[in-house]
Amino acid sequence: PSACCGVVGIKPSRGRISLSPVAGEAWAGFATFGPMARSVRDVATMLDVMHGPVVGDPYWAPEPVTSFKAAVEIAPRHLRIGMISKTSLAKVDPETIDALDSAAKLFEEMGHRVEPISTDPGGRMRDIVMSLICAGVASTPVKDINLVDPVVRALWEAGQKITAVEYIANVTQMHNVSREIVQELAPYDAVISPVTSRPAVKLGTLPSHPSKYLDELPEWIPFTFPFNATGQPAFSVPNGFSKSGLPLAMQIVGRQADEVTIIGLAAQFEKARPWKDKHPPID
Helix, strand or coil: CHHHHCCEEEECCCCCECCCCCCCCHHHHCCCCCCEECCHHHHHHHHHHHCECCCCCCCCCCCCCCCHHHHCCCCCCCCEEEECCCECCECCCHHHHHHHHHHHHHHHHCCCEEEECCCCHHHHHHHHHHHHHHHHHHCCCCCCHHHCCHHHHHHHHHHCCCCHHHHHHHHHHHHHHHHHHHHHHCCCCEEEEECCCCCCCCCCCCCCCHHHHHHHHHHHCCCCHHHHHHCCCEEEEEEEECCCCCEEEEEEEECCCCHHHHHHHHHHHHHHCCCCCCCCCCC
């Protein structure tokens, strides 16, 4: 949502914001709440207000080393940043890649070290996550499935076919693959990538047919859903516009429970390339 609208958004660490009383585990910890705003400072301030556990929550994130708003003023220096720009799930739009490369050069000018890395979290997580999403949607009681949106209906019906044994096996696999990914990314203070594989699509065109949603969704967001699975915090920040005027965005992923570092990095990027007064054309 943030990337397509040209605004800032943060997906906090797993357990940072309580899901009580709306949900329990929220798809085994896959889903989370997070603020969106026009600036990094506003997002950080909202996160200060929203964060915190409720007694009995299944997931807890440790208290941050400082307030999130204060992190905006802490400009990080000499970070080691990994860059993921390729995925086995989709061909990434050239303009999206160019925008990411430009952001990487800016980080290097700031004194950071940016290293391309070949890991493919989306490719490794795709089947696990899509099955988990279907099971989560299917767990919602529905009195008349004919009244449900066709896309959601397709997910609900697919989830109804998943057994309890299969679901538990998927959750276990998600957590085990997540451990592998987190360990691989541990040498980096942060990781950058596109948010989507291409700019925003026209309303009503994704999916091209309700039955194709599970195939087409991961192709569009191959860089984001893996970090829902790992529980790492991730920022979406504006990163220019396509030639057609659509917003482009960069994802900044942090280590587990380390929103502070990526907030500081996002604020540093925002200061160098301010977007407050930039808007896409409206026809």
